[in-house]
Amino acid sequence: MRVALYGRHGKVGSVLAAALEASGHEVVDARDVGPDGCDVAVDFTTPSAVDANVDACLAAGVxxxxxxxxxxADALDARAREAGVPCFHAANFAPGAVLMMRFAEEASRVLERAEIVELHHETKVDAPSGTSKATAARMHGDVPIHSVRLPGLVAHQEVILGGPGETLTIRHDTTSREAFAPGVLRALDAVGDLPPGLTVGLERLL
Known part of the structure; x- marks a missing residue:
């Protein structure tokens, strides 16, 4: 496929470009050429840029x-439905992170309380992270989230659950952004067959 990659020169995009090309895809820098003539687009940019990037893709039917x-997400879903174009979003494309969220959801049915600590590199714009908010939304009860931004980190999350006389910690560590490539490749294969609008969650494709 010909893939328009937004954020090609960013921390994630530079790793993804190599992985996509190694898998046989043709990758173009969407910032330079836009989505026209591409089969699919990938956006790993910033919250302030994503709406304009996606709107350009919707206009092109990509x-x-x-x-x-x-x-x-709700506003983007409405625009994608109106345009008749499928879009896919995941807060985290690492398969291990999907398992971490699933285990946390199951554990929260048994243990009384839980809190989430999410740790990311110092340049991450949003806090709490999308992964931590998605995890909390799947869990039972009101789950507080604590955000840490420090140099030397990539992307890490701990879900700490407690009950009488015991605690359970579920932790996922992304030590390299290569962890996101398998999930993105899976989404590229699937997105064209999804219904118009925004489909959310890598677990929907696994």
Missing amino acids: PVVIGTTGFD
């Missing part, structure tokens, strides 16, 4: 895989 977090 499906979009979105890894950016912090945007208005």
Whole structure:
């Protein structure tokens, strides 16, 4: 496929470009050429940029895989439905992160209380992270989220659950942004067959 990649020179985009090309896709820098003539687009940019990028893709009839977090998902879903174009978003494309969220959801049915600590690199714009908010939304009860932004981190999350006389910690660590490539590749294969509008969650494709 010919893939328009928004954010090609960013922290995630530079890693994704190599992985997509290694998988046989042709990758173009969407910032330079736009989505016209592409089969699909991928956006790993910033919340302030994602709406304009997706709107350009909707106008061109190009499906979009979105890894950016912090945007208005409901508004984007409405625009994609109106345009008749499928879009896909995941707060985290690492398969291990999907398992972490699933385990946390199951554990919250048994243990009384939980809190989430999410840790990311110092340049991450949104806090709490999209992954932590998606995790909390799946869990039972009101789950507080604590955000840490420090140099040396990539993307990490702990879900700490407690009950009488015990605690359970579920942790996922992204040590390299290569962890996102398998999920993005899966989404690229699937997005064209999704219904118009925004489909959310990598677990929907696994």
